Amino acid sequence: MSFALLRSPLRLFRRLTIGKKLLTSFGILLVVLGLSFAAILFYLSKINSYVDRHHRITVPALATTAAMQQLAGELRLTFHRWEHAATAEEARESFRQGEAISHTLRRQLEVYRGTHLIRPHHPRLLTMLDDHGRLDLVEEEAHLVSTIASTLSHVESLWAERAGASPEPSSDGLPRSLEDLSEHLIRLVLLQTAVTAEMKAEGDLLSQQGTVIVVAGILLLAGLILLTYAVAHSQIAEPLRSLAATADRVAHHDLAARFQPLSSQDEVGRLSKALAAMLANLRERSSALERKTKELEAFTYSVAHDLKGPLREIEGFSSLLEKQFAQTQDEQLRHRIDVIRTSALRLTHMIDALLKYSRLEQASLPMSRFNLLEMLGTLAAERLSGAQGPKPRITIDLPFADLYGEPVSIRQALANLLDNAVKFARPGEPADIVVTGTLSATETILCIRDRGIGFDQAYADRIFGLFERLHGAQAFEGTGVGLAIVKLVMDKHGGRVWAESMPGQGATFYLAFPQAIS
Incomplete structure (x- = not known):
């Protein structure tokens, strides 16, 4: 009673x-x-x-x-x-x-x-x-x-x-x-x-x-x-603590979290209802976005794969034409055949890079601890042996040897950064590359520094976009996908990537892996 x-x-x-x-x-x-x-x-x-x-x-x-x-x-x-x-x-x-x-x-x-x-x-x-x-x-x-x-x-x-x-x-x-x-x-x-x-x-x-x-x-x-x-x-206090904990889970992309319904009609109760409605809407949008992303990935992969066949035929026939008319005196004809062959090869490389990006985006990365120092040594040796012209100088000075992550994707990201450093070296000078690292309370950071031509810091975010290029294809070869792959690899590891540079002063790229993973 x-x-x-x-x-x-x-x-x-x-x-x-x-x-x-x-x-x-x-x-x-x-x-x-x-x-x-x-x-x-x-x-x-x-x-x-x-x-x-x-x-x-x-x-x-x-x-x-x-x-x-x-x-x-x-x-x-x-x-x-x-x-x-x-x-x-x-x-x-x-x-x-x-x-x-x-x-x-x-x-x-x-x-x-x-x-x-x-x-x-x-x-x-x-x-x-x-x-x-x-x-x-x-x-x-x-x-x-x-x-x-x-x-x-x-x-x-x-x-x-x-x-x-x-x-x-x-x-x-x-x-x-x-x-x-x-x-x-x-x-x-x-x-x-x-x-x-x-x-x-x-x-x-x-x-x-x-x-x-x-x-x-x-x-x-x-x-x-x-x-x-x-x-x-x-x-x-307790409802706010519960809301904060759930909001923190949602902020870390845990959309399976649930806001507990509150019977109170005060600001906390109304906030709980609003957050629950927002989370439900976010789940719907996330689910729709995930479906669209999968559809787009499948479409991209399908289109890229289907284009490779015709491109191989174009490249093959252009190669035959180039051989057939190798002795012709018609310079204009030979130039047109060369443009067709060069464009087909460039498009083939671009599609290969796009397929690589698409496969990486869809792949689930199995994590393991591996020897990063050994991987960097192998990559440096490959760049030295395959160099045409002045051989690059690559210095590796890491305070740690191991890293926890997916070795294949990390190798691809490091290879892309080293290739960029070699490609954008100052004209007539060998590339000078230094790989260092630091450990903090929350992150393991790799630093790849070169003394190349550099770029304007205003483009530091733009360069990680897909098909983004700061130079024309005639000046430097490339597909505009390499740094996008680096960004995707770091996103899949829950890390960060950023760049610092000045024109003519070289560039420095940072890869930050969460300490929990490292």
């Missing part, structure tokens, strides 16, 4: 925005804090009232009662001296002292009646005794005060009868009346002591209640703070 009662407020709370949730939580905290302070102030006022009553009522009443008891004792002692006076002068002096003490006692009794009597003068004390179930003390006080007054009147009348009489043992009951007066005053003192004890019990109770209120307030505030934290964590 209690859980059912809590469900409705929680449901309403989930519908609030984050700002309203925080405002509601802090508002509840402030209300509880205010109520706690109000309760503390209330009990402080009650304790202060108790202290005031104690100092203003019970202490003076007890002091007055004790003073009356002392006067009653002095009156008995004076009567004893009067009875045993040796001379008439001593008797008269004792008699006068007795009258003075009696009058003082009478005044003290009137002060008590006019100031300290509980029922007519102290209603709050009367209420407290009623709450404690001790109204008997009030009734007993009224009875004792009345009895003391009548006993004192009787003592005064008996004392007045002795005016001018000679001292002698009393037989009219005065000693007994004096003793009764003392006993009544002792009972009044005990009664005031009992009232004081009730006051102390009231003070102890107020102190305990105040302590309970303070402790309860602290515990309640602590509980509300913890509850606010728990609500903020469950309604805000």
Whole structure:
């Protein structure tokens, strides 16, 4: 039942925005804090009232009662001296002292009646005794005060009868009346002591209640703070953490990730729904793009493969024509045959490169650890042995020997970069190539630097595009696919490739493999 009662407020709370949730939580905290302070102030006022009553009522009443008891004792002692006076002068002096003490006692009794009597003068004390179930003390006080007054009147009348009489043992009951007066005053003192004890019990109770209120307030505030934290964590922090984790997976191309549906109607809930819709749309677009890519790859491969047959025939017939008319004097005819043959060969090389790119794009690369240093040595030796003209200078200075990746594709990428460095050397000078590397906390980086003709840094991104060339086919041979293959190899390894160059200052190409792979 209690859980059912809590469900409705929680449901309403989930519908609030984050700002309203925080405002509601802090508002509840402030209300509880205010109520706690109000309760503390209330009990402080009650304790202060108790202290005031104690100092203003019970202490003076007890002091007055004790003073009356002392006067009653002095009156008995004076009567004893009067009875045993040796001379008439001593008797008269004792008699006068007795009258003075009696009058003082009478005044003290009137002060008590006019100031300290509980029922007519102290209603709050009367209420407290009623709450404690001790109204008997009030009734007993009224009875004792009345009895003391009548006993004192009787003592005064008996004392007045002795005016001018000679001292002698009393037989009219005065000693007994004096003793009764003392006993009544002792009972009044005990009664005031009992009232004081009730006051102390009231003070102890107020102190305990105040302590309970303070402790309860602290515990309640602590509980509300913890509850606010728990609500903020469950309604805000935890959903955001889950969304961030899923978004991070999506950012790393894991489209199988799922955004958990949230029941809250705040910004986090709306963000979750928006991200889920965006991810669903992204999956659809990715699936459609993947289908189109596969279709395009298949089409590219099919077209390139189908073109190779006619091109081989064109190249073959152009070769026959070149041989047949090798001795002809018609320069224009021989030039046209040469253009046909050269164009067919260039187109064949371009299609071969395109097929290589297409196969690499569709291939799944099996990773393994291999000796990179040995691979670079083999590639350098091949460039030296196959060089036409000045032999290139290739320096390999790596701080590591092994690399984790797909050896065949990486070999192709490195071969393309070395071939470019040789091809774009300065005219009349041998290519000067340096291969170095660095290790960082996250990447293994290969650096291939040459001292060739270089290029404008503005084209540093463009050169990695398919069929992109910065020079005409007449100036430098090439298909415009080599650097595109390098970029594709690095993409398939989850790495990066970039270039830095200045015209006439050479070029530097960087291959960065993720450390997790390396």
